[in-house]
Amino acid sequence: MKLSEILSSANKPLFSCEFFPPKTDKGEENLWNCLRELQAVNPAYVSVTYGAGGTTQDRTKGIVTRIKDETGLSPVAHLTCVGATKEQLGELLADYQAAGIQNILALRGDAPEGMDRFEAVAGGFSHATDLIAFLREQGDFSIACATYPEGHPESKGGVRDDIRYLKMKQDNGADCAITQYFFDNEAFFRFRDSCDAAGITMPIIPGIMPIGNFDQIVRFSSMCGATIPAWLHEQMSPISDNPDAVAGLGIELAVKQCAELLENGAPGLHIYTLNKSAASIAIHERIRGYL
Template structure:
């Protein structure tokens, strides 16, 4: 089953994103949470890596463990940052040998302390070039690319951002996974714009259940994702960490219910290696993904 095929059913395909822990204890805890998340019948897991490729090897080890535990497809993030074409191909070869099924192909963020991406000598400058490279050298790997409902922070306007996304799709992407957002109206507007631009592959919303207001503010600042007034009011109206957790999770649950009612092909959850928030927001919801 290809990556695109996972989104061809009438149900809502669920996937979860992880990141590589820094300690053996963290990896053990991650694996425990992955096992808990299996009850929601995810179709695959993805794993990021650190800035500039600092934890690429750890990413592959995490994905190997996850695949052993779940017997599900797994996807590795891959960016253009700090890598030559040969190094990218070397990573893709290792990923393939370790059983990685899909790649989340990204240009990558500028190095810490800078606000401008710099192309590595002998490397790639744009994500669409990475998608093309994967399609040419590793055609059996499914490819997801990123979309930005509230416009990429480096894009001068929404049209330029959409043109960039169209280039990635035309280069051979199978699906688009969006950056997190807190207001579903932003996603629906983005989805409509994708349709107008001739993008006809699955557009998968990315949802992060925020569990405290400081976290929401920090992530919103990093991703340029606006916090709706009702969410801010609800989270600041309570004081305890437990109450803020439930407010944030309930907001993500209502996002999920509304997204499903509006026909999204799937939802990608940024779970931050934990399972409590995802378990609470998904508990009791009727989600039926494709039959493998």
């Protein structure tokens, strides 16, 4: 089912999940176990990322096609500008269309490993806005995009730039936006209000990262620009060497965050699973009264 149809027909907030394509056969087996377990909560859609620098494109394509063919779930394939010409992207999109894949999450993508900054290849795209416009020309895809309530780490103009680019993404054909994860809901609410004022009308879906390994989240956040509030450090640091305690507190905090977001009008929640099902299932169980 197309993402635009899922969003327009929903009469309640949506629960969705994100996965990454593993690099090994063992990792892929774990992914399919995770997907089977998450079918119990019937996510509205599931997205599958590229690896860093677009390194897992073939696995991404194989996974989203298999999800569509074997699970009954609605897959969303990530697509980036990294390392690909316009012609190569067109060929990939033709493959997706032939396979019945209707949903794309369009991103610029991160610089490949070993490079300090993103550079488009000759004949490629430099910005997600251009990729979205290209996608809209290529077929009847439903297009999601990314946005950053606390500002993209490369943005010189902070959140104002992200709002301006998000409006461009909407104008170029995006149907919805999924945010980078955050832990301060007030940052999301301020961002949403500013987007409303800027004429952004498409759904902005909060991205949620349940904390299972605090040191890992600190590393991730330093790269993606997500702020870890002082209160979160204070609660997590004393138990950071106790995996069970971290996972338990991570679920508690995510449930509280999700409930507040839904109570204040969030159109859904997009859970970054890190290819593990337990936290997502536990969160869904606790907030299903909102869904």
